[in-house]
Amino acid sequence: MRLVTPLSDKDVRSLRVGDGATLSGRAFTARDEAHMRALDMSRRGEPLPFELKDMAVYHCGPIVEKDGEGWKVVAAGPTTSSRMNDLEPEFIERFRPRAIIGKGGMSAGTIGACKRFGCVYLAFTGGAAVVAAKGIRGVAGVHWLDLGMPEAVWELELDDLGPLIVAIDTEGRSMYDDVGKRVDANVKRLKESL
Amino acid sequence: MDRAELVEETVVRLMRTAVTTLPEDVIAGLHKALQLETEEVARVQLRTIIDNVEKAESADVPMCQDTGVPIFFVSGECSHEIEEGIMNGVARATKEIPLRPNVVDPISRHNTGTNIGAGMPNIHYEQAKGDFVEITFMPKGAGSENMSVLRMLNPTSGTKGIKETVIDAVVSAGGRPCPPSIVGVGIGGTADSAMLLAKKAIIRPLGRSSDDPDVAKLERELKEMLNATGIGPMGLGGRTTTLGVMIEKADCHTASLPVAVNIQCWAARRASARIYPDDRVRFRTEGFQ
Numbered sequence: 284m285r286l287v288t289p290l291s292d293k294d295v296r297s298l299r300v301g302d303g304a305t306l307s308g309r310a311f312t313a314r315d316e317a318h319m320r321a322l323d324m325s326r327r328g329e330p331l332p333f334e335l336k337d338m339a340v341y342h343c344g345p346i347v348e349k350d351g352e353g354w355k356v357v358a359a360g361p362t363t364s365s366r367m368n369d370l371e372p373e374f375i376e377r378f379r380p381r382a383i384i385g386k387g388g389m390s391a392g393t394i395g396a397c398k399r400f401g402c403v404y405l406a407f408t409g410g411a412a413v414v415a416a417k418g419i420r421g422v423a424g425v426h427w428l429d430l431g432m433p434e435a436v437w438e439l440e441l442d443d444l445g446p447l448i449v450a451i452d453t454e455g456r457s458m459y460d461d462v463g464k465r466v467d468a469n470v471k472r473l474k475e476s477l
Numbered sequence: 478m479d480r481a482e483l484v485e486e487t488v489v490r491l492m493r494t495a496v497t498t499l500p501e502d503v504i505a506g507l508h509k510a511l512q513l514e515t516e517e518v519a520r521v522q523l524r525t526i527i528d529n530v531e532k533a534e535s536a537d538v539p540m541c542q543d544t545g546v547p548i549f550f551v552s553g554e555c556s557h558e559i560e561e562g563i564m565n566g567v568a569r570a571t572k573e574i575p576l577r578p579n580v581v582d583p584i585s586r587h588n589t590g591t592n593i594g595a596g597m598p599n600i601h602y603e604q605a606k607g608d609f610v611e612i613t614f615m616p617k618g619a620g621s622e623n624m625s626v627l628r629m630l631n632p633t634s635g636t637k638g639i640k641e642t643v644i645d646a647v648v649s650a651g652g653r654p655c656p657p658s659i660v661g662v663g664i665g666g667t668a669d670s671a672m673l674l675a676k677k678a679i680i681r682p683l684g685r686s687s688d689d690p691d692v693a694k695l696e697r698e699l700k701e702m703l704n705a706t707g708i709g710p711m712g713l714g715g716r717t718t719t720l721g722v723m724i725e726k727a728d729c730h731t732a733s734l735p736v737a738v739n740i741q742c743w744a745a746r747r748a749s750a751r752i753y754p755d756d757r758v759r760f761r762t763e764g765f766q
């Protein structure tokens with residue numbers, strides 16, 4: 284499935300856990316620090332310098348190189364999403380992105396927010412930074428560079444970023460929970476055999 | 478070229494090699510994992526990883542954006558020149574390759590921008606192995622390092638306790654350290670040395686088991702168990718959670734049983750060099766032993 288931002292509620296609600304996809308269009312990188320700053324500003328009623336509505340948020344701290352006046356992405360794989368577990372539900376509620384790209388999955392709060400506000404979590408192979416960079420056509424801008432290169436918000440133009448897998452859908456299902464249940468059963472058996 | 482400059486050149490090359498190419502044994506491990514997986518989601522993850530490794534090598538760019546914090550093992554010399562050469566090498570490699578500047582103050586979170594800071598790079602000095610200086614570089618990403626576990630077990634817990642500790646560490650890490658991973662285990666010593674043993678363990682090439690037959694057996698059993706958990710590549714399910722379990726041990730207090738787990742992601746980057754007395758330098762990614 285080829286997804287292109289801006290995404291509609293209908294677009295994402297048709298996706299199911301396990302579906303393969305690529306993503307094109309505008310996406311914004313955001314890690315812990317950017318999440319915190321965005322939430323702080325929004326709670327104080329200040330507008331963000333970028334618009335996340337119907338866009339994709341990418342849990343990623345890229346390596347970016349100065350390229351003349353602009354920037355070039357050298358490597359840009361996903362970072363561990365669970366670090367944003369406590370921040371993401373409110374983040375989704377306030378800014379209404381339609382897709383979150385990351386690795387490792389997220390907890391119940393985010394799964395709930397995805398269901399409520401129409402957002403999906405797309406798993407991208409961790410560390411696959413060069414494959415990712417091939418799916419990034421350019422850097423449209425950068426915000427909050429004072430947070431440092433990895434933590435800044437990079438505004439990326441995606442061109443079939445992927446392969447992505449729908450790992451949390453709008454039905455409250457998470458592939459990580461499905462796997463987790465099987466793992467728990469296996470581990471119980473393994474430990475009994477010790 | 479003076480000593481510090483020679484070390485600097487060596488370090489820059491070590492770092493470039495390590496972050497852009499995976500050692501042969503790790504590549505072979507990933508291909509083997511792909512053969513073992515039947516589920517499409519798991520296969521997609523492994524194919525993407527292998528494709529990514531090939532692309533990084535041919536484009537001469539870092540295979541993962543998290544180029545980690547710089548960790549060095551140095552044997553044969555502990556001197557100001559080594560220290561200076563490593564510092565300058567790290568700063569230069571960070572700019573030239575480029576690497577992501579990851580090193581920050583732990584409290585203020587201020588990023589130095591150079592990957593150099595207090596206690597960073599992390600340099601471990603070891604005993605000489607011959608008439609040469611050996612430098613091993615291993616970048617360590619946070620995704621895997623954050624999953625580290627130390628347990629001070631009751632000695633009566635024995636192998637069962639050791640196995641439980643490793644299984645618990647890998648299961649609670651799930652997909653976060655980018656599996657299939659290499660699991661380093663340090664058994665014995667003291668709290669600090671157990672963790673260092675675990676870290677040294679992940680430098681050992683895949684396929685080379687412990688010289689101690691009992692430890693080698695434990696490595697095999699643990700690998701089998703971890704792969705039976707079903708966590709799979711990226712935690713999305715599958716048969717290959719780990720490419721290998723490496724155990725290092727040291728003797729310990731009669732009343733202790735420290736067990737440390739240090740996980741390395743599929744991007745198990747490492748490179749070693751030997752500097753000989755005549756300034757000749759030899760490079761290897763699979764280690765020298």
Ligand code: SF4
Nearest residue numbers: 410541618620655742
């Ligand atoms: S865990 Fe390893 S492969 Fe994954 S993002 Fe971190 S450094 Fe890269």
